[in-house]
Amino acid sequence: MAGDRAVGRVTRLLGIIEYLETQGATDFAELAAHFGVSAAQIEKDVTLLWLSGRPGYSHEDLIDFDGFAFDDKVADLTNAQGLRQVSYSPREAAALIGALSALVATGAAPDAASSALGKLTTVVGSTGVEVVSATEVDPAIRGSLDESIATRHAVELTYVDAHQRRSVRVVEPHRLVAIDGAGYLECYCLRADDYRTLRLDRIESATAVDVMVTHPPAEKLGFSLDAGFAATVRVARAGRWAVEDLPSVELETTDAEVTARFPVADADWAAGRLLAVAPHLRSVEPQELRDALAERAANVLAVHGD
Amino acid sequence: MAVSPEERLLNLIIALMHTRVRMTKDDIRASVAGYDRVDDSADEATAKKRKATFERMFERDKDTLRRLGIPVVTVRSQAHGDDIGYRIDPSQATLPPIDFTPSESAVVALAADYWRGAALGADASLAWVKASSRMAHGQAEELPFATAQARLSxxxxxxxxxxxxxxxxxxxxxxxxxxxxxxxxxxxxxxxxxxxxxxxxxxxxxxxxxxxxxxxxxxxxxxTGLPGAYEIPTHFPGGLKPAGDTQGEAIVALRPEAGHALRNAGSHAGADGDWDLVTVPYVHRDDLRGQVLALGGAARIVEPQDLRDEVATYAAAALEVAHGRG
The missing domain is CATH 2.30.30 (SH3 type barrels.)
Structure with a gap:
């Protein structure tokens, strides 16, 4: 929509004015890097600003720049006609505050996220988006992870995995990440001798170990959460809840049923989720996931049969 | 030369900020660069058409100002019939000052990118352009924190x-x-x-x-409703929690070294042969049934009996589907 383009450009034009008012004369290259456009675009923007002004549009009514500086590809604002950057629109405020809230809710965001959120809401007021239950990450554990990451030391963790198995392992922590609403620790696990992405709310204890971090961080975010295969599950609408919040799920809904397509990183874990709505399942693809489902179901029956 | 929509919008913003009292639509059409002025030599039909074009353009521009986050104040004047004038109050329209620390700047930048491509993603990017208008380039800190982009429906x-x-x-x-x-x-x-x-x-x-x-x-x-049609309460009668269900308590038998989430949620209640017994309170019956099923034989409901039967029924149904007889 043409209107959207105009909103984007006017926001940047006002941004350039505001930047120059606060930072002083700035070359086009730095403005380009700051606003994520080309230097040629900045030159066009400055030219447009130079032509704008108050009704009358004589020289003293116009936004003005230093002409010599312009020839040197430097924007030096000499008269802004009182223009400044404008306030956040309601949608913008809600988008920014909502995204910050979502990051805080994962328990993985640095303290600066909460303080930035506080500053924004103080100024903008409530936007209608609230975090009700942040992921339960023990502040003491979080503190020792932060400390170990900062000092590049390994840390010994007690971890309960997705199958509720507890293990003790020494890992080299790299960074905290937020993926699909949950907080994780990205690390190199010395026990598995591979990269791991561990959920923060499943870490029961974390103790610094006197071993320096030697492995470089993984190239890719959430490395060990990568999908092994794609699954397609058809389920009656009553069973929708079990599939609707699977990571990266795509849902197709008809009157009677829901078809969910999602990547599977851990077939046993996905099978466990499907068991929760077993009476509503219509079909499960591929065979790999059916096998995992059959095995779990048979084990459950073995201990619950009379 | 035709004036671009962006230039016209800037001129409109500056004009409405500087007007002493207000500007009517006629004032705007006559004085703000970018609008098609009244042409006295045009015949009546052409003049009417041009006026309609101006009106449409002005309405669109007003809507764009609203989306930019600029409140346009409507000023009615009784002295001039009941015609409507407009102005922008610079103190209301200006970006409020917020002093972000370098690490706060970095995390706000990440947040602005969090919903990229999703609904509200474009709004978050624009909010970041505004927030960063006052930050020196390269001020943001490198953080040991990253996000995968999330989707907001x-x-x-x-x-x-x-x-x-x-x-x-x-x-x-x-x-x-x-x-x-x-x-x-x-x-x-x-x-x-x-x-x-x-x-x-x-x-x-x-x-x-x-x-x-x-x-x-x-x-x-x-x-479907009219804007401003209701007040949002400051106190919520039903609280601000996703709704709860029935509550109860179950005894669950767990294999050693299994079911740590259930162990943490409940209390130890003795042993049954190789199994540890745990008393688990639950809010949602569905949740507990799901957790026991997901443990795939490492957990067994001891009581209540009906929950135990449900678990068995669910497992049997899953077997049917897994064997292609769903």
């Missing part, structure tokens, strides 16, 4: 706007307890709760506060 984005405008909405909702129905509600709050998003709203038909899971909204969210 179209429903959530539409509801955020409805809350801002205090406007009732209508959508199709697949309720777990009462089936599918069209719901008309006055949205109050969006709740983010560990990966699941909820809407707290006043249900107009049921005349009560209700909590909706956003992922169960199965249609587009339509704005």
């Amino acid at each position: 179209d429903a959530a984005a539409a509801l955020v706007e409805a809350i801002q405008l205090r406007q009732a909405v209508t959508f199709e909702y697949a309720s777990a307890s009462s089936g599918d129905a069209t719901r008309t509600v006055q949205p109050w709050r969006i709740l983010l709760s560990g990966g699941a998003d909820y809407l707290v709203a006043f249900d107009v038909d049921r005349e009560a506060q209700r909590t909706f899971r956003l992922s169960r909204v199965t249609s587009t969210v339509k704005l």
